[in-house]
Amino acid sequence: MNRDRVSALAHADHPIKAPLDDDSVRQLLGHAVPRGDARALDLGCGGGEWLLRALGGHPGLRAEGVDISEGSLRQAGEAAEGLGVRERLVLHQQDGAAFASADPFDLVLSVGAAHVFGGLLPTLAAARKHLAPGGRVLIGDGFWEREPSAEAVEMLGDFADLATTLDLVAGDGWTPVHGHVSSRRELDDYEWSCWGSLASWALDNPADPESAEVLETAATRRTEWLRVYRETWGFVTLVLRPTSG
Incomplete structure (x- = not known):
């Protein structure tokens, strides 16, 4: 698929x-x-x-x-x-x-x-x-809430921690005027929803030739979330204005 x-x-x-x-x-x-x-x-x-x-x-x-x-x-x-x-x-x-x-x-x-x-x-x-x-x-x-494993970095990418992320943004000439750090509930709700919706489609469509593959993908992604990055990865959304010019 x-x-x-x-x-x-x-x-x-x-x-x-x-x-x-x-x-x-x-x-x-x-x-x-x-x-x-x-x-x-x-x-x-x-x-x-x-x-x-x-x-x-x-x-x-x-x-x-x-x-x-x-x-x-x-x-x-x-x-x-x-x-x-x-x-x-x-x-x-x-x-x-x-x-x-x-x-x-x-x-x-x-x-x-x-x-x-x-x-x-x-x-x-x-x-x-x-x-x-x-x-x-x-x-x-994204950002790292705590020190990630090598597997998490390989899977998700090379992020910084939150404070360093904001330092990088400021150093690039931007001033945050509002921001939101996703809560644990928001992070978990998102993962449960994504992989649950994918699994539900597979279970609802067992005759589809791609059903088994989709169900396996949902299980793999859910396991990666729980075992690799759930405790280390966060998400920040910023409203920024140019500091000058």
């Missing part, structure tokens, strides 16, 4: 593809949208969940989303139609690192997509290129 399909099944009950609950998402967007008529850009928008919520909460907002997945963008467009916000949403199927726009944006989002750009600071560099004066960036990425 291709990666997009696996991701869609895993996130069936948790459309925000990050360990954040609905209240956290709403509060972050409340701090991130600078005004009612703002323009927002999501680099690596997936199914457009962040933009859809921003558009729903801010009737004057206009938004653009960039992603390489045709299926995810189709999902975003269909969801926008259902919510009545399609005319305020433009979708681009291309690599977020290569995206260019003639006009800047008041808000640039990239949550859980830093791997697309090669890490947190390269993601911020990409966001800066699109940011209007006085604009804000909403970015979410």
